[in-house]
Amino acid sequence: MKLQSLTASEEDVMRVIWKEGKIYFRDLMNAYPEPKPHQNTVSTFLKILVEKNYLSVEKKGRIYLYSPAVSFDDYKKIVTKKIIENYFDNSGSELLKLLMEENFIKAKDLNDFFEVKTTVIPLQDNSEKENPIKEFVKELTSQKKPKKKEKEKKKKKKK
Numbered sequence: 001m002k003l004q005s006l007t008a009s010e011e012d013v014m015r016v017i018w019k020e021g022k023i024y025f026r027d028l029m030n031a032y033p034e035p036k037p038h039q040n041t042v043s044t045f046l047k048i049l050v051e052k053n054y055l056s057v058e059k060k061g062r063i064y065l066y067s068p069a070v071s072f073d074d075y076k077k078i079v080t081k082k083i084i085e086n087y088f089d090n091s092g093s094e095l096l097k098l099l100m101e102e103n104f105i106k107a108k109d110l111n112d113f114f115e116v117k118t119t120v121i122p123l124q125d126n127s128e129k130e131n132p133i134k135e136f137v138k139e140l141t142s143q144k145k146p147k148k149k150e151k152e153k154k155k156k157k158k159k
Contacts (some may be wrong), residue, residue, distance in 0.1 A: 003070065003078060004052045009037075013045045014054060014068070014075070022067040024060075 006014065016031050017023055023031070025046070029039060046066060049055040054075075058065040070078075088094040099105045 003054070005079075005082065006049075006052070006054070009041075010045050010049055010052075010054075013042060014049065017055065017066060017068055018072040018075075022065055024063055024065055026063075028066070 013028075013032075016028060016033075020027065020031055025039075025043070028046075029036065029042060032042070046055065050057055050066075054068065054070050055066050056069045058067070084090060084092060084095055088098075096105070100107070
């Protein structure tokens with residue numbers, strides 16, 4: 001089931017309901033922040049939210065008990081996906097780039113989040129064994145080029 005997006009006013013009503021959990025209309029009106037909208041307006045929003053499948057309703061005698069059918073975490077995911085689709089061409093990295101540019105996320109936060117750990121292992125100096133890399137580096141950095149005879153002597157010693 002694909003959920004329709006909420007208007008700002010509908011989202012305000014849902015925020016109160018997400019905060020309170022299951023709630024009766026009277027309790028919703030008491031929990032609603034100032035300036036409170038008219039009761040008929042809130043009642044209309046509740047009807048719309050039920051139609052949009054954001055709320056479920058239980059009849060308790062003559063009154064209704066409203067409870068969220070969509071959790072706040074699920075709603076955040078839905079909204080975030082829509083934002084990424086509509087404004088960032090389905091690229092999470094573009095969103096992350098913007099968040100870093102606007103200082104909502106710092107590089108340190110990313111490092112802490114991923115906790116990439118590296119271990120540096122020092123190279124062991126095996127002077128007994130010939131290290132081809134060492135020899136190559138010496139050859140590149142030395143000022144004099146070794147003579148052919150010296151190279152031949154080394155080869156004979158290896159044999």
